Amino acid sequence: VTSAESPRSIFEVVEAQRLGCELVGSALYAAILDEVAVDLRRGGPLARPLETVLDAPFGDAVLLRLLAGLHHVVLSGRAARLAGHYPSAGGRVRLGPELGVALRATAEEHAAELASAMVVGVQTNEPGRSAVLLGGYLAVAAEFGLPLEVLEVGASAGLNLLFDRYRYLDVDQAFGPPQSPLVFERPWFGGGPDLSVPLVVAHRAGCDRAPLDPTSSADRQRLRSYVWADQLDRLARLDAALEVAVADPPRVDRADAVSWLEGQLLRRSLRRATVVVHTIVFQYLRTADRRRFVDLVEGAGACATIEAPFAWLRMEPGGDSAELRLTTWPGGGTRLLATSAYHGPPVVWRERSS
Numbered sequence: 001v002t003s004a005e006s007p008r009s010i011f012e013v014v015e016a017q018r019l020g021c022e023l024v025g026s027a028l029y030a031a032i033l034d035e036v037a038v039d040l041r042r043g044g045p046l047a048r049p050l051e052t053v054l055d056a057p058f059g060d061a062v063l064l065r066l067l068a069g070l071h072h073v074v075l076s077g078r079a080a081r082l083a084g085h086y087p088s089a090g091g092r093v094r095l096g097p098e099l100g101v102a103l104r105a106t107a108e109e110h111a112a113e114l115a116s117a118m119v120v121g122v123q124t125n126e127p128g129r130s131a132v133l134l135g136g137y138l139a140v141a142a143e144f145g146l147p148l149e150v151l152e153v154g155a156s157a158g159l160n161l162l163f164d165r166y167r168y169l170d171v172d173q174a175f176g177p178p179q180s181p182l183v184f185e186r187p188w189f190g191g192g193p194d195l196s197v198p199l200v201v202a203h204r205a206g207c208d209r210a211p212l213d214p215t216s217s218a219d220r221q222r223l224r225s226y227v228w229a230d231q232l233d234r235l236a237r238l239d240a241a242l243e244v245a246v247a248d249p250p251r252v253d254r255a256d257a258v259s260w261l262e263g264q265l266l267r268r269s270l271r272r273a274t275v276v277v278h279t280i281v282f283q284y285l286r287t288a289d290r291r292r293f294v295d296l297v298e299g300a301g302a303c304a305t306i307e308a309p310f311a312w313l314r315m316e317p318g319g320d321s322a323e324l325r326l327t328t329w330p331g332g333g334t335r336l337l338a339t340s341a342y343h344g345p346p347v348v349w350r351e352r353s354s
């Protein structure tokens with residue numbers, strides 16, 4: 001998804017998002033988007049918050065902002081009727097006409113709040129993506145045999161900066177602290193990476209243009225609102241990751257990706273492998289910033305040595321799946337390591353350990 005694509009009509013955007021929801025099994029959100037399409041045609045209350053963003057690029061994911069706005073009202077206990085349809089609030093998925101009635105009543109009553117939700121970018125912090133990234137970090141550790149210095153842009157609350165504090169189980173190996181509240185059970189489809197590679201994170205830091213603080217209950221509620229309301233496994237995963245983060249919060253600076261990275265790259269350490277990482281962030285950068293970002297990364301790569309190697313690890317859209325790619329320097333070779341669902345598992349690992 002890039003903003004350089006030719007513009008799509010809001011109806012095409014709704015349909016693409018609806019299909020995306022269907023594809024990952026969110027029947028509730030697919031049905032809600034059907035109702036949004038109806039209101040767009042007849043100017044109903046669900047369409048009103050979208051009026052200011054009709055021309056936004058597809059990559060801005062404006063419908064996710066609307067869905068999160070509705071979910072936030074439900075989670076904060078101010079939409080009892082709609083909550084009856086939201087499993088995250090104790091309801092159950094019912095796709096009949098009452099869903100449309102409850103949605104429209106909520107959109108009328110909370111119109112101002114939904115309008116404000118449309119000006120805030122999507123900040124889903126999905127710890128399931130750690131199960132995709134882990135293999136990439138292990139590949140860097142295996143290649144260079146050095147502690148890692150991890151720099152994540154667009155880190156949101158920084159939950160994926162804590163990837164090594166979660167537990168991952170494969171058939172006959174495991175990685176991460178056994179007592180971690182977040183456990184991934186066989187996230188790989190048909191075999192994963194070699195989990196026995198020694199991996200130490202010597203330093204971790206991230207940036208986000210609007211970071212969320214895992215120790216703030218308001219920010220935790222916002223993070224929960226970005227999870228699709230009928231995906232209770234994802235909510236449980238988020239809550240478990242938040243428990244880890246609250247105990248020892250990661251550093252996430254409030255900064256723009258390009259300027260922050262530029263500053264970070266001035267301070268590279270010897271005998272550490274620097275890894276610049278991002279997951280589902282590139283579509284939110286302006287085209288010029290994306291270019292500057294790649295120039296920075298490639299410039300840093302060109303200066304890398306075997307004592308101060310450099311890696312660029314990214315999980316970004318690749319059509320129906322997300323793709324995990326790794327470029328390492330010296331050398332500058334790029335590998336497609338894995339494909340996965342957009343929120344993480346199942347991960348199809350492409351470089352088998354045996």
Ligand SMILES: C[S@@+](CC[C@H](N)C(=O)[O-])C[C@H]1O[C@@H](n2cnc3c(N)ncnc32)[C@H](O)[C@@H]1O
Nearest residue numbers: 123124125126154156208209210256257279284
């Ligand atoms: C879809 S979220 C993904 C968050 C996180 N990477 C994850 O995968 O869980 C995109 C994140 O990128 C951040 N973001 C967007 N544009 C940015 C920019 N120019 N500089 C820094 N962060 C940015 C947003 O605030 C948001 O937290």
